[in-house]
Amino acid sequence: MALLIVLITCFVIILATSQPCRTPDDFVAATSPGHIMIGGLFAIHEKMLSSEHYPRRPEIQKCVGFEIAMFLQTLAMIHSIEMINNSTLLSGVKLGYEIYDTCTEVTVAMAAALRFLSKFNCSREIVEVKCSYSSYTPRVKAVIGAGYSEISMAVSRILSLQLMPQVSYESTAEILSDKIRFPSFLRTVPSDFYQTKAMAHLIQKSGWNWIGIITTDDDYGRLALSTFVLQTMANNVCIAFKEVLPAFLSDNTIEIRINQTLEKIIAEARVNVIVVFLRQFHVISLFSKAIERNINKVWIASDNWSTAIKITTIPNIKKIGKVVGFAFRKGNVSSFQSFLQNLHMFPRDHNKPLNEYAMLLSACAYVKDSDLSQCIFNHSQGTLAYKANKDIDRNFSLRNDFLWDYTEPGLVHSIQLAVFALAYALRDLCQARDCENPNAFQPWELLDVLKNVTFTDGGTSFYFDAHGDMNTGYDVVFWKEVNGHMTITKMAQYDLKNNVFIITDQETKNEFRNLKQIQSKCSKECSPGQMKKTTRSQHTCCYECVNCPENHYSNQTDMDHCLLCNNETHWAPLKSTTCFEKEVEYLSWNDALAVLLLALSLLGIVFVLAVGIIFTRNLNTPVVKSSGGLMVCYVILLCHVLNFASTGFFVGEPQDFTCKTRQMLFGVSFALCISCILTKSLKILLAFSFDPKLQNFLKCLYKPIPIIFTCTGIQVAICTLWLIFAAPTVEENVSLPRVIILECEEGSILAFGTMLGYIAILAFICFLFAFKGRKLPENYNEAKFITFGMLIYFIAWITFIPVYATTSGKYLPAVEIIVILISNYGILCCTFFPKCYVILCKQETNTKSAFLQTVYSYSSHSAGSLATSHFSLDSTNSNSTATNPGPGGKPAAWPKSKDLQTQACAHICNENVTGAPKTRPRKRISSI
Numbered sequence: 001m002a003l004l005i006v007l008i009t010c011f012v013i014i015l016a017t018s019q020p021c022r023t024p025d026d027f028v029a030a031t032s033p034g035h036i037m038i039g040g041l042f043a044i045h046e047k048m049l050s051s052e053h054y055p056r057r058p059e060i061q062k063c064v065g066f067e068i069a070m071f072l073q074t075l076a077m078i079h080s081i082e083m084i085n086n087s088t089l090l091s092g093v094k095l096g097y098e099i100y101d102t103c104t105e106v107t108v109a110m111a112a113a114l115r116f117l118s119k120f121n122c123s124r125e126i127v128e129v130k131c132s133y134s135s136y137t138p139r140v141k142a143v144i145g146a147g148y149s150e151i152s153m154a155v156s157r158i159l160s161l162q163l164m165p166q167v168s169y170e171s172t173a174e175i176l177s178d179k180i181r182f183p184s185f186l187r188t189v190p191s192d193f194y195q196t197k198a199m200a201h202l203i204q205k206s207g208w209n210w211i212g213i214i215t216t217d218d219d220y221g222r223l224a225l226s227t228f229v230l231q232t233m234a235n236n237v238c239i240a241f242k243e244v245l246p247a248f249l250s251d252n253t254i255e256i257r258i259n260q261t262l263e264k265i266i267a268e269a270r271v272n273v274i275v276v277f278l279r280q281f282h283v284i285s286l287f288s289k290a291i292e293r294n295i296n297k298v299w300i301a302s303d304n305w306s307t308a309i310k311i312t313t314i315p316n317i318k319k320i321g322k323v324v325g326f327a328f329r330k331g332n333v334s335s336f337q338s339f340l341q342n343l344h345m346f347p348r349d350h351n352k353p354l355n356e357y358a359m360l361l362s363a364c365a366y367v368k369d370s371d372l373s374q375c376i377f378n379h380s381q382g383t384l385a386y387k388a389n390k391d392i393d394r395n396f397s398l399r400n401d402f403l404w405d406y407t408e409p410g411l412v413h414s415i416q417l418a419v420f421a422l423a424y425a426l427r428d429l430c431q432a433r434d435c436e437n438p439n440a441f442q443p444w445e446l447l448d449v450l451k452n453v454t455f456t457d458g459g460t461s462f463y464f465d466a467h468g469d470m471n472t473g474y475d476v477v478f479w480k481e482v483n484g485h486m487t488i489t490k491m492a493q494y495d496l497k498n499n500v501f502i503i504t505d506q507e508t509k510n511e512f513r514n515l516k517q518i519q520s521k522c523s524k525e526c527s528p529g530q531m532k533k534t535t536r537s538q539h540t541c542c543y544e545c546v547n548c549p550e551n552h553y554s555n556q557t558d559m560d561h562c563l564l565c566n567n568e569t570h571w572a573p574l575k576s577t578t579c580f581e582k583e584v585e586y587l588s589w590n591d592a593l594a595v596l597l598l599a600l601s602l603l604g605i606v607f608v609l610a611v612g613i614i615f616t617r618n619l620n621t622p623v624v625k626s627s628g629g630l631m632v633c634y635v636i637l638l639c640h641v642l643n644f645a646s647t648g649f650f651v652g653e654p655q656d657f658t659c660k661t662r663q664m665l666f667g668v669s670f671a672l673c674i675s676c677i678l679t680k681s682l683k684i685l686l687a688f689s690f691d692p693k694l695q696n697f698l699k700c701l702y703k704p705i706p707i708i709f710t711c712t713g714i715q716v717a718i719c720t721l722w723l724i725f726a727a728p729t730v731e732e733n734v735s736l737p738r739v740i741i742l743e744c745e746e747g748s749i750l751a752f753g754t755m756l757g758y759i760a761i762l763a764f765i766c767f768l769f770a771f772k773g774r775k776l777p778e779n780y781n782e783a784k785f786i787t788f789g790m791l792i793y794f795i796a797w798i799t800f801i802p803v804y805a806t807t808s809g810k811y812l813p814a815v816e817i818i819v820i821l822i823s824n825y826g827i828l829c830c831t832f833f834p835k836c837y838v839i840l841c842k843q844e845t846n847t848k849s850a851f852l853q854t855v856y857s858y859s860s861h862s863a864g865s866l867a868t869s870h871f872s873l874d875s876t877n878s879n880s881t882a883t884n885p886g887p888g889g890k891p892a893a894w895p896k897s898k899d900l901q902t903q904a905c906a907h908i909c910n911e912n913v914t915g916a917p918k919t920r921p922r923k924r925i926s927s928i
Contacts (some may be wrong), residue, residue: 002885010123014464027115028099030351032073033437034096036426038081038419039144041109041155042074043067044101044353047248048108061101066360066376068406069280069308070147070284071353073169074099076412078351079339079696080419089423093435098140101353102151104248104279107666109151113158116140124749133162134442141443142167142450144418148279149173150247156185163444167418170328170411172222172303177467184447188417189291189303189328190496192224198326198474198494198642199275199300200231202501206515208273209237210522210543211300214261214286215277218247224277224302238522240271245282258286263294280308287311298518301325306477307408312486324515326494329472331413332458340403340429372402410475417462417470425450460812471496478511507889528555529575531562540859547575550737568734582734585810586742587651594651597817602643604825608637611832614839621846623835632676632704636831639673643824644664650813659728659744666820667755674762677710677831679704681769681786715758722751733808739812760797765791785830790857792826 029044046065069371081095100112101383117127117138130136142165146152147886159166160183166175169186176182177191203211215221222508223241243261246254267276274297276283283305291314298321300682305311306325339346348354357376364375427447433440454463464470474494479486491511493502505511516591520527526532526545531554533544548554552562553576565572565579572579618624624633642665649662683704726748733741746752770786800819807815838846 009773027036027111028098028350029101029353030078030097030098030099032078032081032350032735034085034094035438036093037096037098037797038114038422039139039140039143040074040077040097040099041112041147041151042070042077042099043104043147043151043330044070044074045103048103048105063101063702065281066356068376068403069310069408069411072407073147073411073415074353075339075343076336076415077419079336082417082425083335084244089427090430090435093426093430095423095426102148104151106151106154106637109146110158112906113155114142116143116164117158117162117314134444136160136162136442137439138164138443140164141424141446144415144422146171146661148218149176149223150218152176152185153182156182157605160645162442163447165422165447167442168419168452169414169418169926170303171220173220174227175219175223177469179466179468182468186450186470186526188414188421188462188470188472190471191469192220192227193466194471194494195303195326195474196224196228196231198476200235201230201499202324202476203237203273203275203300204234204235205501206512206518207525207557208518208520210240210270210273210520210539211237211861212238212241212243212265212268212271213277214243214245214274216247216279216282217244221245221277224889228275228277231861236540238539240268240287240487240522240539241265245278245286247279253283254282255738258282258289262287262295264290265295265297265391266293270520270522272518273298273300275302276305277302279306280305280311283308283311284314287314287317287320289317294319296321297417297816298515298520299323301477303327303410303474307410307488309406309408309488312479313490318481321517322518324491324578325477325479326474327408327477328410328414329475330490331416331460331494333407333409333412333416334530336407336412337404338690340407341401343403376651388477393456407748412759414472417457417472420455420457421450421453421462421464421470422446424455425453428453428554486670504853511627518725526558528557528559528577530554547861548572550574553577555581568732569740571738580632580738582738584739585739586653586812590653591651593811593814597647597814597821598651600821600825601644601647601817604821604828607828608640608644609835612637613827614836614927615832616856618846620837621809621839622848623838623846625642626923632680633832635708636673636676639669639676640824640828642669643673643820647820650817654730654742654744656728656730657738659730661833662744663728663755664723664753667719667759668712668715670759670823671711671762672708672757673827674766675708675711677786677789678762678766679707681766682707683775717757718751718758722755726751739810740810741812743810743812749804756797760794763793766790772799773859785834789827789830792830793823796822796826852868885889 023744027040029038044067045063048061048063070669077099078097082089092541098116100109100115102112108871119126119128119136119138128136133652141711142153143159144167146155146168147170149171150173152166152168153173153176156166158177162548166185168185168189171187172189172192172195174191174193175640176187186422201232203209211232215225221244225244231238236584241264243264243386245257245261248254256477265271276286276299278286278843283301296319301323304324307327311317336404343354346354348358360376361372364372367375429435429441429446435441446453451464451468454461456462462470473496475490476492476494477488478491479527481487491503493509494500495502503512522539522542524545526543530545530547533546534540535542548562551565551567551572553565553572554562555577555641569582570579571582589598612634615624615630615637619630623655624630646669649658649665652658675919727746728747731743731745733743767787767790772791796819800815804812804815811835
């Protein structure tokens with residue numbers, strides 16, 4: 001508080017001792033009396049005239065560099081107040097104004113603010129220091145301005161002392177929304193938060209991610225830069241360089257910094273988009289030098305200069321490239337145009353800017369309109385004495401259209417809204433007060449009403465939000481050359497709430513499309529099917545493009561990562577832009593391998609039928625009789641048919657029924673087949689076994705029907721339990737990358753293995769019995785071929801286990817089909833084909849006499865071998881053995897050759913000799 005008192009006292013001294021301002025009224029730019037005075041702050045001049053780098057005396061210097069655009073803003077305030085006074089809004093109450101030229105300097109603006117706070121109706125221009133300003137009456141009740149955010153911040157801190165309403169028409173710094181630091185500040189324009197957000201959105205929408213930014217070294221520039229950086233990060237946009245220029249033209253380093261900035265732009269060749277947060281005089285200097293260096297870029301203009309006509313008239317401005325900017329939303333300013341048309345009739349008393357303009361216009365009377373603005377600026381650098389004469393008035397009236405050409409409608413509308421907001425607030429406040437009395441209310445009371453005021457203009461409702469901002473939105477403008485002149489056209493509107501651009505016509509859409517064709521990227525754009533791989537650079541926008549791996553895809557450009565396909569239902573190849581639906585595959589009926597295997601199965605069935613026919617037509621031959629009987633042969637052949645038929649259930653689209661049927665059909669039929677072959681092996685071994693002990697054992701064991709039913713019944717029980725507790729089902733195998741395999745899930749590997757293992761046990765027992773009788777008569781030796789058949793079975797299924805475990809895909813069922821065919825063909829060929837060969841090709845051996853001759857030879861050889869074996873074993877007991885000699889001098893226990901023939905014939909030929917007289921087989925054999 002003490003610091004503020006010192007500051008105020010200092011500025012009182014400044015006002016009292018300033019030499020160029022002989023009286024405080026000389027400091028005022030324009031004034032008009034009224035019941036309620038409104039202050040105004042406008043940077044009508046570009047800078048202060050000073051011969052020294054730094055001020056040495058606390059005095060306000062002369063301002064130079066007349067700015068047409070700022071002068072028009074002053075006129076907009078005057079016109080708006082005149083509109084209120086000429087209306088019935090404030091009946092009987094007149095608004096006055098007191099406008100000051102800040103000369104784009106904070107110190108000058110603060111001096112003006114001190115005068116605003118000076119006590120009303122006091123003989124001396126003083127600001128009283130009080131503990132409370134609740135009843136203090138200053139010269140003005142509210143202030144319009146300033147334009148630049150840095151000036152508004154300084155002024156607002158002083159005006160906040162008395163909570164004097166300050167309504168800015170152009171200050172957009174985001175920090176001004178902070179009502180704790182700037183409690184009396186309001187504005188009729190959006191915050192820079194929305195402008196930077198809109199800029200970042202436009203850049204991202206246009207496909208740019210590598211840009212530059214140029215700002216001023218003041219509060220406005222630094223705050224805009226920090227906010228914009230955050231917005232660009234949120235939109236994945238990187239800033240290649242950040243250049244900061246001195247805020248004021250009085251800084252001697254500004255030319256050096258502009259040259260350095262241009263060198264930076266040239267060095268960053270990949271940057272083709274530059275965001276510019278500068279004041280108008282900065283942009284003029286920057287563009288003038290950029291044109292000399294042939295720099296052609298896309299310039300994103302802030303609301304400070306996006307609609308500045310003075311910049312569009314720079315010679316060869318079209319060489320600068322494309323300019324896209326954000327401007328305040330336009331309103332109806334037609335009445336202001338009429339005001340400018342009759343400006344020469346407006347009183348110039350107490351209006352220094354208007355008088356100065358008239359003099360400058362007279363000095364540039366013979367300059368064409370395109371050069372008039374520059375001429376006025378150049379002449380305003382010197383000293384002109386105002387002289388009222390007819391030439392000045394005549395030149396004034398002839399150049400009425402000139403001012404309208406330099407008017408920025410968005411800013412004029414913003415100033416109108418500021419004046420209208422104060423007027424409507426005064427209307428509400430003055431309903432119960434006599435506002436013709438200057439002491440009717442204090443500024444802080446007006447501030448309370450102003451914060452909540454709502455009014456309508458042009459059919460649109462306006463009000464201040466909780467941050468004191470009037471979020472009117474933005475117009476997106478584009479600089480376009482028409483007939484050799486640069487014009488500013490509206491491209492779109494920006495909706496603050498929804499963060500979208502509203503485009504109304506096709507031409508604008510074409511302009512946006514043309515902007516997108518301009519590249520401003522750190523790295524080459526990654527096409528769909530690729531993703532970005534960030535390098536070690538500090539910028540995320542600098543990257544390499546790598547292809548998406550399998551089962552990943554990217555369908556847009558510059559994607560940060562590839563998207564994963566749903567592995568269960570979709571797949572994608574390398575560098576894919578989309579996911580493809582997996583094809584459902586299974587071993588179909590039209591598959592070449594399936595057709596081949598089914599053909600082999602049908603061929604096997606044909607062979608089985610052929611064997612059945614051959615055996616049926618030769619029922620009474622020894623070969624058929626020695627095969628175990630007609631019923632056993634038919635059962636075995638039926639099992640082979642079922643085994644071959646079971647392969648058909650492995651082909652086609654898997655269903656629950658086929659999954660359950662194929663394994664059960666194969667398991668039971670194959671077990672039945674092996675059980676029948678097992679009984680045959682036992683029978684053959686019993687027929688040609690001449691060891692009495694072994695023969696007795698085999699006779700006890702040989703029970704064909706119980707053996708077949710028992711062995712097959714166990715397999716049926718295994719399959720039944722399998723179906724009950726873990727039945728095979730259809731399952732989608734999604735483990736393969738590109739296809740879905742529709743396959744049968746066995747349900748229980750244990751049950752599946754038990755079924756196959758049980759068959760293997762039966763086959764192994766059968767193999768042992770058959771191997772035991774492998775040396776039987778050659779023409780009738782089934783055991784040897786059964787042994788080979790079982791060996792083929794074991795080789796096939798032992799090979800099947802690792803192949804089945806390591807195979808996947810639709811051909812997995814084909815593996816089992818092949819094994820079934822191999823084992824089935826092996827047993828069929830080894831069991832029946834040798835017999836068919838004898839029946840068809842060696843009919844002379846398929847007679848009873850030939851059979852008996854073979855049996856006799858084998859039995860004689862076997863009897864002799866057996867006698868020799870007994871003789872060697874019983875030599876130590878020869879005496880006891882010789883006491884009961886048999887016929888021919890042989891021991892009674894030795895079998896005779898005739899007995900062996902009878903035994904073999906009885907078993908092989910299926911003749912029942914049990915309990916018959918011993919002489920009957922001999923007679924039958926003799927008769928044969």
